[in-house]
Amino acid sequence: MAEQRVVLTFHRWQLDKPVTYHLVKDYDLVLNILQAKVTTEEGKLVLGLSGLEQNVEKGIEWLKEQQVIVEPLATGLSVNKDSCVDCGACTAVCPTGALSFSDDWTLGYDEEKCILCLACETACPVRAIEEKF
């Protein structure tokens, strides 16, 4: 089944919980860690979850019981269409083809293909690309 992408937010006092271990072991899920960010205040983890549909649901239920905030990852990036000049510098570094040109050379972004590596954010000369979370 398709991978479900979620953003997990942990409070500072939850940071030492081995959540990924439980998701793998108790719910038989395959985890794809797309991004992890930890500050002194909180931690954010972007995960791709795959496995049996009911197990994914149960795993998410379990996370909520642990008071982890679980939100679906709507879009990974936002490309600001007003500042983007359709130059293509970002397409040079995108490893998955998530950023590519349409027939009329307008930049397009396909979030399904995006793995949130953020190489494009670095490459964009006018800072049109931002991470959404």
Add this chain to the structure above:
Amino acid sequence: MKSYEEINEKIRSGKAVVLTAEEVVALGREKGVKHVAETVDVVTTGTFGPMCSSGAFLNFGHSDPPIKMQKVWLNDVPVFAGLAAVDAYVGATELSENVGFDYGGGHVIEDLIAGKPVVLRAISYGTDCYPRREIETEITLADLNQAYLFNPRNAYQNYNIAVNSCARTLNTYMGILLPNMGNATYSTSGELSPLLNDPHYRTIGIGTRIFMGGTEGYVAWEGTQHNPMQARGDNGEPLAPSGTLALIGDMKKMSTRYIRGSYYYKYGISLFVGVGIPIPILDEEMARCVCIGNEDIYATALDYSVENRAKPNFGRFSYKELRGGSITINGKSIPTAPLSSLKRAREIADLLKTWVKDEKFTLTAPVKPLPTDHGFKPLNIVPPTGAMV
């Protein structure tokens, strides 16, 4: 044979046939060069890419009491003030002394054009006629007496294809080059590019009126590094960077749609400049030149991982291949990516087409042609002979 006067007469009476450089390639393919020479009057070109050798002359006016500005900053970006008391030149690549790579001369120019207030700070040693020693104030573009872009080198006639054969990522003015030839970048608009439509500079010369940054501008001189003697193909098109133009235009009438500050990761600041040049189809030879399409314009792939000035090359590739998304080097398929915006280059060529057709943007014969007989000299490192005083 058509003269400039005949073409301009047609423009004034609304009868001129104007096509963009892409449209004329298609027409040439279908009906032939002779037909193009007979039916088309003007071809419009366009390019929108990062051009580091850009900048703006500004005159601030005099404060009370006045100051002979010796060192000047705009939004903490140093600007050149070794001119008269309140004249300055903002160079596009200059970095902010405060935030470094996050802001620079290109952004000052963009912010001024956007109408945003900019902080002006200057110091001086003070003279009898200019007693003030420091000043801090805020200016906008509208406050300035003169503000014009004077770009020493724009509109490069062709450029390199950049690849990187080494094992580490390179951060360059050609964008981020992935290791082991992971990508190839290029930066011209190919068949739409101004000087590739007039490869021998027959109609583009000193005094030519052009589209620059959203308003009219002019070719002021040959650009720096102008290299007309670059190797060329049988069709006359250079196979590597060749001619360049120095351009001038009124910043007060420009738009941030066509002038944008830019930053290339760990390389520095540059300026996107939108340029479009109308080409008169004087005769069959000009028609032949504008009909040369992407499949017949080649650029040379250079290895940017070699630090020497002379970089090994991996052969030539047409803009058709580059636009197609990949080139093959040593049996390996390498994805290609542009750095200059084809979409906005098209928009510029289209806009210039409407200017010529509907707003009677007439054409100018060069006051003086660009030189065709000199090369591009390197800088040699020699022991100083003590000529400095």
